[in-house]
Amino acid sequence: MIRLEDIWRTFVMGDQSLHALQAVTETFAAGEHVAIIGPSGSGKSTLLNILGCLDKPTRGQYFFDGRAIESLDPDELAQLRLNEIGFIFQAFHLVPRLDATANIELPMTLAGVARKERSERARAALESVGLGDRAGHRPAELSGGQKQRVAIARAISMQPRLLLADEPTGNLDTHSGEQILDLLDGLNQEGITLAVVTHDPEVARRAQRVLEMRDGEIVRRISADEVSDANPIFDRGRVGKRP
Amino acid sequence: MKPEDTFGYAVNALIQQPRRAGLSLLGVVIGVVAVIFLTALGEGARLYVTEQFQTLGTDVIVVIPGKTETTGMMPGFTGTPNDLTLDDAEALLRRIPEAILIAPISMGNDTVSYQNKSRQVVVLGSTPAFFELRGIPIARGSGLPEGDIDRGANVAVLGKETAEELFAEENPVGKSIRIGEWRIRVIGVNGPRGTHLGQNLDLVTIVPVATGMRMFNRTSLFRIMIELRPGSDIEAVKEKIEAVILDRHNEVDVTCMTPDAVIESLSAIVGTLTLVLVGIAAISLSVAGIGIMNVMLVAVSERRAEIGLLKAIGATHRQVLLVFLMESLLISTTGALVGLGIGFATIHVVTWMYPAMPAEAPIWAVFSVLALSVVAGVFFGVLPARRAMRLDPIIALSSKG
Incomplete structure (x- = not known):
């Protein structure tokens, strides 16, 4: 479903x-569950x-269902995010003034659903x-945990085919985190393609495939069984931060 | 995004910050109230003037001694023109066939007294034509006597209020009063007429024009009012009047005023005033608009995470722009509507408290206020909304919120 070919992303900071x-x-097949691990700043x-088409590669080709992302204009990218991709963030990013229902409705509102x-x-x-009783x-x-579940409900409200989660359990206690992971597993079993960025070996072990990154490169492709607690890559760090 | 959803989203965002939205709204409200109230006063003045002159009829020419064009000053205050005399008035009556009424007028101020009561009044000298021209009814007795206008009998017609003040319940007709040093017999009393052309006709005392001129040692008339046959060509008559005066004075040292011309020049003054008011309106709405812009800039920086999220879940640039434009537009138009409400209420209160004060908001002011508020909302909302639109979603999402 997704094909990345020689993707480079370069940030210019001063003369560096x-x-x-x-x-x-890398290739992601439809219905896959992939974890992306690596130390902070590994990319x-x-x-x-x-x-998630929020950023464009400096170099290289990204194909989503055979469509070259490079050739899409900002509106078409927005359309793609709206219809095909769901996002789940570590910080939930619910709109604080809207209730759970209105937050979930937001993508449908953008899409002009009645x-x-x-x-x-x-x-x-x-x-x-x-969360039927928390509308x-x-x-x-x-x-x-409830916030993250509302965020998941929002992410799937447009029935996307790709779900991207950035440290979905990073701000949660173990129990809530497991509920979230169970939910995500369930969605994956229903056919949704799932990519999860995480520091947590527990989260990574639930994936079918694990990509280990370091310094902007995929250094290892391993199976869930090979993820070890002792792996030094699982240091704690801020998520969502640019290098 | 459906328009009603954009609207709902913006309303929701605004009511979460009621104080902030309210304060920026207040700026618009104050500006709009000021505009509506001031234009109402200007429009009221214009309507008042127009109405006053319209009751005079449009087929009226007022001949005033002195020439406006040569000095640019008010007629009557210029140089030393030839006297405008009763003979001139008679000549006009003879030689202008379109004239159906000619009222020569003299004017002065003096004390009118009866027994131990006295009052300062305007003493107008004129002819019976004056009553007809100005629509003054006779309540008691008779009007001025017909006949030779050079013969000034010592008689007077009292204004309604003057008569009431001096005579109370007594019938003034036939009584003898004093005007200054002159002993005058009252032959009639005006019915109510009220203020007309800036003069309270219920207060004036009217005497024959020759008497009035003698009383105040005048050699020149104050003015001559001429009513023309309906449908007369006013410009042509003006030329004829000027020809008659040229014949008699060897120069055209009078000014012919028509109500239309007066209304026109007064309208020009009101028009200038209105321009000034529009200027004030533009300034106050700009200030209010800057207030809106400030509030929206704060909102955009506070809601960075929300904006980032909207973009991440698929909002287009246009949708983000419209959401924030809608907010500034809502502030400005709501402010305008509230301001219109308060403005009209103020006008009502003022005209209720001071019935003599004419105030009426012109419809064009209402529409321009509404149009201006929309323009201001968009104009001052564009910068913050564009800032929101251009936020990088990745950076926006990583900010706290």
């Missing part, structure tokens, strides 16, 4: 250029941003993440 991604070539988040259909679909999404609650009235 920094290669956040170097010669990344995991940059790779995720490029997969009000009635929106609220029906939002209710169904909310129930599918087990009118604002983010401030929800626990971290």
Whole structure:
């Protein structure tokens, strides 16, 4: 479904250029569950941003379903994000003034879905993440785990084919984190392609494939069984930060 | 994104910051109230003037001694023109066939007294034609006597209020009063007429024009009012009047004023005033607009994460722009509507408290205020909205929020 060919992403800072991604070539099959691991600054988040069409590679080709992303204009990219891609963030990024339902409806609102259909679909999404009784609650009235479940409901409200999660359990306790991971596994089993960036070996072990990154390159492709707790790459660090 | 959803989203964002939205709204409200109230006063003045002159009829020419064009000053205050005399008035009556009424007028100020009561009044000298021309009814007795205008009888017609003040319940007709040193017999009392052309006709005392001129030692008339047959060519008549005066004075040392010309020049003054008001409006709305811009810039920087999220989940540049433009537009148009409401309420209160004060907001002001508020909302909202639109979603999402 996704093909990356020799992707480079270079940031120029003063007279220095920094290669956040170097010669990344990778294929993601439809329905796959892939974890991307690596130390802070290894390029995991940059790779995720490029997969989510929030960022464009400096060099190289990205094909989504055979369409070259490079040739799409900003509106077509927005359209692609709206219809095909769902995002889940470590910081949830719910709009604080909107209740759970309105947050879930947001992508459908952008898509121009009629009000009635929106609220029906939002209710169904909310129930599918087990929060049917929290429809009118604002983010401030929800626990971290509940917030992330609302965020997942929002991400799947447009029935995307690709779900991108950046440290989805990073701000959660173990129990809530497991609930979130179970939800994501369930969605993956229903056929959604899942890419998760994580520091947490527990999260990585749930994937079918694990990409280990270092200095902007994919240095290892391993299976979930090979992920070890002792792996020095699992140091703690801030997520979503640019190198 | 459906328009009503953009609207709803913007409303929701604004009501979460009621104080901030309210304060920026207040700026617009104050500007709009000022504009509406001031233009209402200007328009009121214009309507008042127009109405006053329209009751005079449009077929009226007022001949005033002195020439405006030569000095650029108000007629009547210029140099030393030849006297405008009763003979001139008679000549005009003879030689202008279109004239159906000619009222020569003299004017002065003096004390009118009866027994121990006295009052300072305007004493107008004229002819019976004056009553007809100015539409003054006779309540008691008779008007001025017809006949030779050079013969000034010592008689007077009192204004309604003057008569009430001096005579109370007594019938003034036939009584003898004093005007200055002159002993005058009251032959009639005006009915109510009120203020007309800036003169309270209920307060004036009217005497025969020759009497009035003698009383105040005048050799020249104050003015001559001429009513023309309806449908007369006013310009042609003006030329005829000037020809008659040229014949008699060897120069055209009078000014012919028509109500139309007066209304026109007064309208020009009101027009200038209106321009000034529009200027004030533009300034106050600009200030209010800058207030909106400031609030929106703060909102954009506070809601960076929200903007980043919107972009990440598939909002186009246009949608982000419209959401924020809608917010500034809502502030400005709501402010305009509230301001219109308060402005009209103020006008009502003022005209209720001071019924004599004419105030009426012109419809064009209402529409321009609405149009200007839309323009201001968009104009001052574009910069913040574009800033939101251009935010890099990756950076915006990594910011706290």
